[in-house]
Amino acid sequence: MKKLDGKIAVVTGASKGIGAEIAKHLAAEGAAVVVNYASSKEGADLVVDEIASAGGKAIAIQANMSKKAEIQRLFTQMQEVFGRLDILVNNAGIYENLPLEDITEEHFHKQFDLNVLGLILTLQEGVKHFGSAGGSIINISSIVSTLAPANSSVYSATKAAVDAVTKSLAKELGPRRIRINSVNPGMVETEGTHAAGIAQSDFQKQTEAHTPLGRTGQPQDIAPAVVFLASSDSAWITNHLREATGLTSATRTALSVSGVQLQT
Ligand code: NAP
Numbered sequence: 001m002k003k004l005d006g007k008i009a010v011v012t013g014a015s016k017g018i019g020a021e022i023a024k025h026l027a028a029e030g031a032a033v034v035v036n037y038a039s040s041k042e043g044a045d046l047v048v049d050e051i052a053s054a055g056g057k058a059i060a061i062q063a064n065m066s067k068k069a070e071i072q073r074l075f076t077q078m079q080e081v082f083g084r085l086d087i088l089v090n091n092a093g094i095y096e097n098l099p100l101e102d103i104t105e106e107h108f109h110k111q112f113d114l115n116v117l118g119l120i121l122t123l124q125e126g127v128k129h130f131g132s133a134g135g136s137i138i139n140i141s142s143i144v145s146t147l148a149p150a151n152s153s154v155y156s157a158t159k160a161a162v163d164a165v166t167k168s169l170a171k172e173l174g175p176r177r178i179r180i181n182s183v184n185p186g187m188v189e190t191e192g193t194h195a196a197g198i199a200q201s202d203f204q205k206q207t208e209a210h211t212p213l214g215r216t217g218q219p220q221d222i223a224p225a226v227v228f229l230a231s232s233d234s235a236w237i238t239n240h241l242r243e244a245t246g247l248t249s250a251t252r253t254a255l256s257v258s259g260v261q262l263q264t
Contacts, residue, residue, distance in 0.1 A: 006030065009089065012122060015036075022089055034060075087230045095196065096110070096155060127176075132177075134176055139180070140222075183222060185221075185222050186207075
């Protein structure tokens with residue numbers, strides 16, 4: 001018997017990076033998974049194929065998770081295929097760094113519309129599909145929600161908002177037996193950090209030098225924490241912000257004080 005046998009999961013932004021690995025880990029534990037993507041159909045299909053080859057069950061559904069109508073369509077399609085929802089992973093998110101003087105309305109809305117508004121609309125729609133047995137929601141936040149590096153005021157603010165949403169909704173959804181937690185990763189090597197020029201940069205080396213575990217995270221470091229929060233192993237855990245950073249609290253403080261910029 002696997003930990004998530006018979007469970008239905010939606011993972012937003014699962015065509016690559018952390019989301020793809022979460023989808024694969026949930027499926028490996030027995031969940032049937034909706035692999036959401038915005039533009040990378042090829043990436044999403046690859047994740048679905050990998051899950052199927054390993055004996056799991058998954059479908060890909062395209063939807064821009066910052067748009068209410070597309071979010072509603074995703075859950076309608078999910079309901080038609082799987083009939084209900086047990087696990088919702090809000091992973092879709094974007095990150096951009098700019099100093100104060102360069103911040104534009106576009107920079108603000110691009111990040112807030114997906115990372116915060118989209119997450120809230122997804123939660124609003126998603127919870128309609130949980131049954132009377134409840135379920136588990138995991139929001140992928142970031143260490144920046146509390147570390148708040150320089151040049152990251154807007155992105156850090158989106159993730160601080162995600163943490164606040166997690167805490168508030170834990171109180172609202174608890175009576176419905178729906179648990180909600182955040183995973184707050186440090187720097188993780190993904191397609192996104194490569195595209196942003198963060199991965200393999202001097203900055204990455206600098207960050208690793210301050211990390212007791214001596215390396216950048218990989219998506220495989222994050223996915224098991226999500227499986228734990230999705231499963232009954234965490235049946236009495238809600239409203240929890242779980243760091244996955246490789247940092248001790250002392251190093252964390254040193255990083256904030258010394259102004260090292262953790263960019264994701
Ligand atoms: P990534 O490699 O850039 O992948 C992003 C994923 O999100 C892709 O599957 C992408 O789909 C999807 N996406 C983007 N815009 C979307 C939209 N409007 N609607 C639906 N899906 C959308 O990102 P990542 O590095 O894995 O980051 C994933 C999450 O972890 C984000 O929330 C990020 O803030 C958080 N995080 C990352 C790090 C890090 O160091 N990497 C650290 C802490 C937290 P398409 O390819 O189809 O567009």
